Amino acid sequence: MLRVKCPQDLGAGLLFIFIGLVGIYFGKDLTYGSARSMGPGYFPTWLSWIIMGMGAICLFKCFTLNGPPIQRIALRPILFVFAGVLAFGYLIEHIKLEPALVLLVAIATQGRSDTNQKKMLLLAICMAFASVVIFVVLLGQAMPTWSGDYLSAAFTKLWSLFSSAKGA
Amino acid sequence: MDMNMFQNLMTGFAAAGTLQNIGFAMIGCLVGTLIGVLPGIGPIPTLAMLLPITFGLDPLTSLIMMAGIYYGAQYGGSTTSILVNMPGESSSVVTCIDGYQMARRGRAGAALAVAALGSFFAGSVGTIFIAGFGPPLASFAQKFNSPDYFSLMVLGLVTAVILAQGSVLKAITVILIGLLFGLVGTDVNSGATRYTFGISTLWDGIDFLPLVIGMFGLTEIIRNLESDTIERDPIPTKMKDMWPTRAEFKEAIPAALRGTALGSLLGILPGGGAVLASFAAYTVEKKVVRNPSFAFGKGAIQGVAGPEAANNSAAQTSFIPLLTLGLPSNPIMAIMMGAMMIQGIQPGSAVMTSNPELFWGLVASMWIGNLMLVIINLPLIGMWVKLLQVPYSLLYPAIIMFCCIGVYSTNSEPSQLLLMVIFAAFGYILIRFGCEPAPMVLGFILGPLMEENLRRSMVLSRGDPMIFLQRPISATLLFLTACVVALIVLPSFRQTREEAFKE
Numbered sequence: 292m293l294r295v296k297c298p299q300d301l302g303a304g305l306l307f308i309f310i311g312l313v314g315i316y317f318g319k320d321l322t323y324g325s326a327r328s329m330g331p332g333y334f335p336t337w338l339s340w341i342i343m344g345m346g347a348i349c350l351f352k353c354f355t356l357n358g359p360p361i362q363r364i365a366l367r368p369i370l371f372v373f374a375g376v377l378a379f380g381y382l383i384e385h386i387k388l389e390p391a392l393v394l395l396v397a398i399a400t401q402g403r404s405d406t407n408q409k410k411m412l413l414l415a416i417c418m419a420f421a422s423v424v425i426f427v428v429l430l431g432q433a434m435p436t437w438s439g440d441y442l443s444a445a446f447t448k449l450w451s452l453f454s455s456a457k458g459a
Numbered sequence: 460m461d462m463n464m465f466q467n468l469m470t471g472f473a474a475a476g477t478l479q480n481i482g483f484a485m486i487g488c489l490v491g492t493l494i495g496v497l498p499g500i501g502p503i504p505t506l507a508m509l510l511p512i513t514f515g516l517d518p519l520t521s522l523i524m525m526a527g528i529y530y531g532a533q534y535g536g537s538t539t540s541i542l543v544n545m546p547g548e549s550s551s552v553v554t555c556i557d558g559y560q561m562a563r564r565g566r567a568g569a570a571l572a573v574a575a576l577g578s579f580f581a582g583s584v585g586t587i588f589i590a591g592f593g594p595p596l597a598s599f600a601q602k603f604n605s606p607d608y609f610s611l612m613v614l615g616l617v618t619a620v621i622l623a624q625g626s627v628l629k630a631i632t633v634i635l636i637g638l639l640f641g642l643v644g645t646d647v648n649s650g651a652t653r654y655t656f657g658i659s660t661l662w663d664g665i666d667f668l669p670l671v672i673g674m675f676g677l678t679e680i681i682r683n684l685e686s687d688t689i690e691r692d693p694i695p696t697k698m699k700d701m702w703p704t705r706a707e708f709k710e711a712i713p714a715a716l717r718g719t720a721l722g723s724l725l726g727i728l729p730g731g732g733a734v735l736a737s738f739a740a741y742t743v744e745k746k747v748v749r750n751p752s753f754a755f756g757k758g759a760i761q762g763v764a765g766p767e768a769a770n771n772s773a774a775q776t777s778f779i780p781l782l783t784l785g786l787p788s789n790p791i792m793a794i795m796m797g798a799m800m801i802q803g804i805q806p807g808s809a810v811m812t813s814n815p816e817l818f819w820g821l822v823a824s825m826w827i828g829n830l831m832l833v834i835i836n837l838p839l840i841g842m843w844v845k846l847l848q849v850p851y852s853l854l855y856p857a858i859i860m861f862c863c864i865g866v867y868s869t870n871s872e873p874s875q876l877l878l879m880v881i882f883a884a885f886g887y888i889l890i891r892f893g894c895e896p897a898p899m900v901l902g903f904i905l906g907p908l909m910e911e912n913l914r915r916s917m918v919l920s921r922g923d924p925m926i927f928l929q930r931p932i933s934a935t936l937l938f939l940t941a942c943v944v945a946l947i948v949l950p951s952f953r954q955t956r957e958e959a960f961k962e
Binding site for chain 2: 299300302303306307310314317318321322325326327328329330331332333334335338339341342345346348349352358359361362364365367368369372373375376377379380381383384388392395396399400402403405406407411414415418419422426430431432433434
């Protein structure tokens with residue numbers, strides 16, 4: 292009876308074999324060519340076979356050598372962080388940068404159960420404006436914002452005041 | 460020092476010495492130190508996260524800033540090692556051992572000062588090393604042909620495996636997967652699209668930023684979120700305690716000299732770099748020093764001075780393979796290479812001749828950056844200690860914001876964020892299965908280059924793989940690769956390698 296002695300190796304072995312199979316299967320449509328004139332499928336197909344072979348060795352090892360267990364996969368932070376990032380990506384064009392950032396932080400911080408909601412929201416709003424200043428005003432990156440133009444104007448004004456004060 | 464090198468360095472200082480470049484070097488060092496000191500984020504995620512900020516700058520300025528961030532992050536890691544016994548990154552793991560013990564004895568200031576001064580000295584020597592070894596190595600690299608480049612990359616990737624934590628088998632496979640990911644997109648030779656699954660975002664290949672930021676930035680955040688909050692209680696340090704005593708100097712100086720020499724050499728090796736150098740330096744110190752005033756592990760100053768000097772000089776000289784051969788020797792250099800390619804520069808021997816100002820400017824900026832680190836770190840130590848106390852719950856929202864804005868700003872496409880999430884998930888799974896994700900970047904960057912050189916070699920030899928053994932340079936490199944493989948497989952070496960990572 293086969294017994295898994297190293298769950299980590301089992302996982303890694305299966306993952307590698309899967310990636311190798313995907314590489315071989317989708318590499319089939321590419322021209323393989325020959326060693327003399329390599330087609331676009333030549334190198335990737337070789338790589339995929341080797342990756343699969345390595346996966347097979349890993350799989351073999353998991354039944355023979357003892358190893359550490361797979362640590363618990365914490366779903367909560369993963370789900371909320373990913374949801375926040377995706378929400379940011381798909382909403383920024385519609386609701387612009389500042390609300391999208393606040394939303395991102397509001398969702399992602401649910402990844403911890405001990406988050407202080409009020410404090411976090413306040414922090415998110417402050418950081419959203421700080422980001423506009425850093426990325427849009429100072430670094431000049433083009434992004435849809437509500438406050439970018441006003442903040443830029445304020446900065447130019449301040450700068451001119453500062454330089455005229457220095458001149459005088 | 461020969462005249463030419465002096466002249467070259469002058470060109471470099473002229474290019475790097477503009478107000479703008481010095482300013483950005485300063486900002487880079489400051490931001491790097493800031494993030495390096497903050498909990499839970501090492502130099503790889505720091506560089507990945509801040510890479511988009513440098514896009515708008517001209518190539519030299521952006522590279523100077525990236526290099527500054529790198530040194531800063533590395534030095535910040537040493538500060539946390541000494542004051543809270545928590546290495547910010549793997550190259551300062553050994554600094555914890557004696558640095559923290561020194562701090563507990565009340566000599567935190569001296570440990571920090573020795574680390575800073577040792578690093579500065581080592582960095583200066585490393586810079587001279589690059590100036591001296593760069594040009595001959597680059598002209599030697601002109602003799603390289605496709606088969607030699609291919610063998611060089613094989614050597615580099617295999618050596619990188621030594622430094623990856625955990626199983627060698629998994630590390631090699633992770634690199635191979637990186638190579639495969641690097642091939643996604645339109646094949647330059649045939650125009651065929653590979654592994655794009657009909658998704659137009661992938662036609663130009665997998666973008667570098669979503670990959671690195673996802674795998675290192677986001678994955679790191681998730682891993683920190685799932686662990687319970689770690690209390691960080693830094694040992695209070697004041698400026699006036701900073702000066703080491705005469706006795707401490709007497710012990711630290713030879714150690715720093717040994718560390719510098721060792722680090723400069725180990726940094727040049729393909730696959731070498733700061734991590735290898737600091738571990739090796741600690742081992743050497745333990746062997747060489749007969750009767751230290753404090754035993755190793757109990758706060759020996761040599762255990763701080765040696766590894767700190769070594770990791771800094773190696774950090775400098777690991778630029779040599781990148782700048783002269785176009786071969787990144789570790790994941791951090793792979794990110795620097797990515798940054799150069801985004802700026803439209805193909806790293807390699809041609810950079811020095813076609814763009815001498817860029818090359819020598821970068822070299823000169825390394826020295827400037829190291830000087831700034833001393834200026835930033837010694838007088839401002841009180842501020843960094845305060846920053847150590849910032850709770851993670853305030854930090855990670857800011858880090859997530861930076862990651863998202865950085866990835867989005869490159870081409871304003873939501874699909875890039877999806878890609879980032881996919882790679883974050885992939886990185887997380889790899890870690891859970893006991894594979895270290897960092898070597899993947901190396902493979903990813905080298906994938907297309909390796910394929911191209913293999914293709915050309917095969918055209919040259921009409922399909923005969925013996926060409927790799929017939930050419931002397933290539934054969935030598937493959938022989939070295941075989942030696943490295945033998946080393947890895949050898950049981951006695953395996954044991955020391957595992958022990959080194961345990962410490």
